[in-house]
Amino acid sequence: MKTFNYHSAKDVKEASKLASSNSAFLAGGMTTIPSMKLGLASYKDIIDIKRIKKLTGIKVSGKTVTIGATTKHSEVASSKDVKKAIPSLAALAEGIGDPQVRNRGTIGGSIANNDPAADYPSACIALNATIHTNNRSIDAEKFFRGMFETCLKSTEVIETIEFSIPEKSSYQKLPNPASRYAIIGVYVAKHKTGINVGVTGAKSCVYNDKDLAGALTKNFSSSAIDSVKISSSGMNSDIHASSDYRANMVKAFTKKAVDAC
Amino acid sequence: MASLVGSRVERKEDKRFLTGKGRYTSDINIANQTYAIFIRSPHARAKIKKIDTSKALKSSGVVDILTGEHIAQDKIGGLIAGWAIRSEDGSEMKCPANPPLAKDSVNFVGDPIAVVFAETLDEARAAAELVKVDYKVLKAVSNLGEAMNSEAIHDGIDKNLCYDWLLGDRQKTNEAFDKADKIIKLDIVNNRLIPNAMEPRACVIDYNTASEEITCYTTSQNPHLSRLIMSAFGGVAPENKLRVVAPDVGGGFGSKINLYNEEIVCSWASKKIERPIKWVAERTESFLTDTHGRDHITHAELAVTNDGKFLGFKNETIANLGAYARVFGTVTPTYLFGPCATGVYIMPAAYSNVKAVYTNTAPVDAYRGAGRPEATYTIERIVDKAAMELGMDPIEIRMKNFPTEFPFKQTLVHQIDSGDYVAGLNKAKEMADYDGFAVRKKESESKGKLRGIGVTSYFEACGIAPSPVVMMLGCGVGLWESAEVRFNPTGQVTVYTGSHSHGQSHQTTFAQIAADELGVPIENIDVVHGDTDKGTFGMGTYGSRSLTVGGIAIVNACKKIVNKGKRIAAKMLEASPDEIDFKNGEFVVAKSNKKKTIGEVAFASYLPGVRDEVKSPLPEGDEPGLIESSFFDPANFSFPAGSHICEVEIDPETGHVKLDKYTAVDDFGTIVNPLIVEGQVHGGLAQGIGQALYENAQYDDSGQLITASYMDYTMPRADDLPDFNLGFTCTKATTNPLGVKGCGEAGTIAATPTVMNAVINALGGKEISLPATAEKVWKACKEMKKSNAKAA
Numbered sequence A: 001m002k003t004f005n006y007h008s009a010k011d012v013k014e015a016s017k018l019a020s021s022n023s024a025f026l027a028g029g030m031t032t033i034p035s036m037k038l039g040l041a042s043y044k045d046i047i048d049i050k051r052i053k054k055l056t057g058i059k060v061s062g063k064t065v066t067i068g069a070t071t072k073h074s075e076v077a078s079s080k081d082v083k084k085a086i087p088s089l090a091a092l093a094e095g096i097g098d099p100q101v102r103n104r105g106t107i108g109g110s111i112a113n114n115d116p117a118a119d120y121p122s123a124c125i126a127l128n129a130t131i132h133t134n135n136r137s138i139d140a141e142k143f144f145r146g147m148f149e150t151c152l153k154s155t156e157v158i159e160t161i162e163f164s165i166p167e168k169s170s171y172q173k174l175p176n177p178a179s180r181y182a183i184i185g186v187y188v189a190k191h192k193t194g195i196n197v198g199v200t201g202a203k204s205c206v207y208n209d210k211d212l213a214g215a216l217t218k219n220f221s222s223s224a225i226d227s228v229k230i231s232s233s234g235m236n237s238d239i240h241a242s243s244d245y246r247a248n249m250v251k252a253f254t255k256k257a258v259d260a261c
Numbered sequence B: 001m002a003s004l005v006g007s008r009v010e011r012k013e014d015k016r017f018l019t020g021k022g023r024y025t026s027d028i029n030i031a032n033q034t035y036a037i038f039i040r041s042p043h044a045r046a047k048i049k050k051i052d053t054s055k056a057l058k059s060s061g062v063v064d065i066l067t068g069e070h071i072a073q074d075k076i077g078g079l080i081a082g083w084a085i086r087s088e089d090g091s092e093m094k095c096p097a098n099p100p101l102a103k104d105s106v107n108f109v110g111d112p113i114a115v116v117f118a119e120t121l122d123e124a125r126a127a128a129e130l131v132k133v134d135y136k137v138l139k140a141v142s143n144l145g146e147a148m149n150s151e152a153i154h155d156g157i158d159k160n161l162c163y164d165w166l167l168g169d170r171q172k173t174n175e176a177f178d179k180a181d182k183i184i185k186l187d188i189v190n191n192r193l194i195p196n197a198m199e200p201r202a203c204v205i206d207y208n209t210a211s212e213e214i215t216c217y218t219t220s221q222n223p224h225l226s227r228l229i230m231s232a233f234g235g236v237a238p239e240n241k242l243r244v245v246a247p248d249v250g251g252g253f254g255s256k257i258n259l260y261n262e263e264i265v266c267s268w269a270s271k272k273i274e275r276p277i278k279w280v281a282e283r284t285e286s287f288l289t290d291t292h293g294r295d296h297i298t299h300a301e302l303a304v305t306n307d308g309k310f311l312g313f314k315n316e317t318i319a320n321l322g323a324y325a326r327v328f329g330t331v332t333p334t335y336l337f338g339p340c341a342t343g344v345y346i347m348p349a350a351y352s353n354v355k356a357v358y359t360n361t362a363p364v365d366a367y368r369g370a371g372r373p374e375a376t377y378t379i380e381r382i383v384d385k386a387a388m389e390l391g392m393d394p395i396e397i398r399m400k401n402f403p404t405e406f407p408f409k410q411t412l413v414h415q416i417d418s419g420d421y422v423a424g425l426n427k428a429k430e431m432a433d434y435d436g437f438a439v440r441k442k443e444s445e446s447k448g449k450l451r452g453i454g455v456t457s458y459f460e461a462c463g464i465a466p467s468p469v470v471m472m473l474g475c476g477v478g479l480w481e482s483a484e485v486r487f488n489p490t491g492q493v494t495v496y497t498g499s500h501s502h503g504q505s506h507q508t509t510f511a512q513i514a515a516d517e518l519g520v521p522i523e524n525i526d527v528v529h530g531d532t533d534k535g536t537f538g539m540g541t542y543g544s545r546s547l548t549v550g551g552i553a554i555v556n557a558c559k560k561i562v563n564k565g566k567r568i569a570a571k572m573l574e575a576s577p578d579e580i581d582f583k584n585g586e587f588v589v590a591k592s593n594k595k596k597t598i599g600e601v602a603f604a605s606y607l608p609g610v611r612d613e614v615k616s617p618l619p620e621g622d623e624p625g626l627i628e629s630s631f632f633d634p635a636n637f638s639f640p641a642g643s644h645i646c647e648v649e650i651d652p653e654t655g656h657v658k659l660d661k662y663t664a665v666d667d668f669g670t671i672v673n674p675l676i677v678e679g680q681v682h683g684g685l686a687q688g689i690g691q692a693l694y695e696n697a698q699y700d701d702s703g704q705l706i707t708a709s710y711m712d713y714t715m716p717r718a719d720d721l722p723d724f725n726l727g728f729t730c731t732k733a734t735t736n737p738l739g740v741k742g743c744g745e746a747g748t749i750a751a752t753p754t755v756m757n758a759v760i761n762a763l764g765g766k767e768i769s770l771p772a773t774a775e776k777v778w779k780a781c782k783e784m785k786k787s788n789a790k791a792a
């Protein structure tokens, strides 16, 4: 690991001020630290944001669940409020990595990182999330840009993520047997305003599958998507799953999700 | 005192392991130590044109940088194959030189070429990045199936062939096949595995500039053997100036049998730089350079009659040795594999032909089961296929071909002393509720799932002794084991063993048997192992040999203690030695109440005299002290056997295989500690199941290992496994006084075919290759659906 400067920011303003194109925020460190150790990434400044009280916590109010950026996966998984308002979101958090990862990894870090196989981005898409940063509010559909890419600026700090509470929802994941990230993860959510099918793991970036959502809007049942064709072009392919298998699993797991709703 | 053999004594070692107090190699630090970083080839095959260390040598904190040139100048020898195997045509096997640091060419990704020693680990790492190596990259041979038709990777080794070995009689087998009603054919690939011991390899070297003695702390399964090889073949130092210590070792599974490049290099270098050296592998280095396991391509044929009798068996296998032949590399796919390939059956004629080839991949060596899992997978898969093609029940066909009389002369090599295969399979059948399977299958089907049941019956040959036999087969050393039992004057006992424990719990098991032999409380018995300066020579732990060979040496040494004790007690009690009975730690004069405890006798043996009188408790000719040693060389291998049955449930929509039930019935002869034996079976099963469903080491065409981390290499996890349903039958071994058989590898040997037979059963007999990953199973389900639709 190369040497770097460590800062512990007392508030969001200071964190943002310290940040540059050669820095990283340290939330759970579950991505940043391994990539630095493996020599895949190096930074001049590491800005610890864990001490900023304002960034952590869970709030349910009427139609939304708002989760602070440094809230850990284990906290979301075990939160009575989340379990009650959006049980599928608590279940998603419970299925991330292993206990050690869940006890450190954070929701803000996860979505800022936008790993193509991460779980939370699909929830953001399916649950019409708004990502609140220190200087703007961004719709999830616009937030995720590509592989490990978001619209965040390097000095921008995610403060909270605000999810709409759906009528029904379910997240179904086919875990990579080795890493347990998602080979495919499908988040189906039925809102008053419409249906979203957030798909992660399949392509270079999470997306809302409009064809599946369309079929489900007409008829919210697993048989409704039988006739939807899912192309394997543009899908990821690796030693654990070919693109063809992934394409088929998007459908299979959408069905599972609809059945579980 | 009740016998401890057979009781569930809790593991003496658990307290220190579970409270984080284990002392592993990387816990050892020596004042003034330097840190080593190895520079490894990033290419699978290349010529080394030039190594430029000039910039790195100037880097901060660097003590020295050594390369293959230095090793060659000092005439340090390389790594060796421990077994010489002859080809069918009588020619000797061909092995390339394997210098500890490559000088001219590299042959797999991770092959070490140089080493940096620096004051800190960070400085060593930084300097290593400055070493410039100029390679001429050559086309790698990474595909096993094509290796024999590819360019030779080692000079003078034609077709990359180490040997073309035959065991058995081709002609007799062909004649048997001529009489067959049916010939079953099977092509299988035995997937390559990475052992993944929890503790990565490491070594800490301390060179004593005064005594000129090198102490090498290392992660080894067999420290004496490492010392022997490092001295005799490496020429690093004479054996009396070399001490090898393997302290707590966190798992080996075969991958820590070998003496590796790093131990030779650091031991040699420590003397050269006159500084202690510490090296600890990173996980990626473990993936790349620990010896791998399995990796066979096999074509097998089984000749049967219409009523399911076996007539003959053919086994044509290509085995991957990787880049170099290592200690058990050449014997694993021959004598540890070939004989067991005919399974637990009466097989009138058979042969095993194995071609072992070199490829530009990590060396392949013994991995838990070593050869026997590959053999058992081959025979048990083809037997199931035969049952299916003949329309027979898998249990019925096995029962029909079991031997029922023992000793049983197995077709290819072994004389099996004892066993009862029928009882084992019957017990497994009952415990697994085999007859209730049809109902459970219906239930699964009603949920849209497929259910399959798989059966395996196995025997295996472990212990890997007697010495004259293994040396006749080509082993470079005798595979006996030694023990020394020492009484202290105040009555505690220290047992020194040449076996090594890296998870096997010798501290407990060996103490139990010594406690029974000596009548001393188990708390007063310490078991010491893993240090060449303590105790006698030892051959180490592998091939499930610790108890059957090492344990018996302890029993025999204890018996010598008791014999000497009898003589001393007789003198003390003024009786004759044959009047003395020894029981529960007491020497008693027959038909009297005159007795001495073994503690009193030990005390007297060290203090042989009394005040004011010239009087010794020692009989004429007996020396003071109570210390005895024994070297045990058994009459034969040990032959555990058993039957396993499992059930899987498959989701045809995703291909996910759920291992639902697993029953294992094993015959390990006498069981010293059921708790520990069950643990061994559990761990073995997990690894066998890993091979069946998850693990698969893969190289790409250029010889890069693409499963070099846990992000890609799938290990079985606790939540993948069901509760194991274990049972035992017992036929005692007749080749050792305890009647024990090896138990360390059985689970691994039986589990892979058991699981695959169940998966393939669920798929209606459709063959799929190891491991049965979700995608492969999903594809098979899709094809099954198609062909079912066609049929309907």
Ligand SMILES: Cc1cc2nc3c(=O)[nH]c(=O)nc-3n(C[C@H](O)[C@H](O)[C@H](O)COP(=O)(O)OP(=O)(O)OC[C@H]3O[C@@H](n4cnc5c(N)ncnc54)[C@H](O)[C@@H]3O)c2cc1C
Pocket: A023, A024, A025, A026, A027, A028, A029, A030, A031, A032, A033, A034, A049, A069, A070, A073, A095, A096, A097, A098, A101, A104, A105, A106, A107, A108, A109, A110, A112, A113, A117, A118, A119, A120, A152, A156, A157, A158, A159, A179, A180, A181, A182
């Ligand atoms: C073994 C292992 C298994 C895992 N399995 C899964 C899995 O199954 N599913 C899954 O989804 N994930 C998985 N993860 C990822 C894990 O869940 C973490 O969420 C992820 O590593 C990032 O979160 P973090 O808090 O650790 O972020 P960090 O590593 O601290 O930061 C990651 C990046 O996010 C940026 N960042 C962090 N917080 C903010 C913020 N508030 N505002 C702006 N930028 C920010 C940082 O600058 C950095 O670039 C796994 C990780 C490991 C190590």
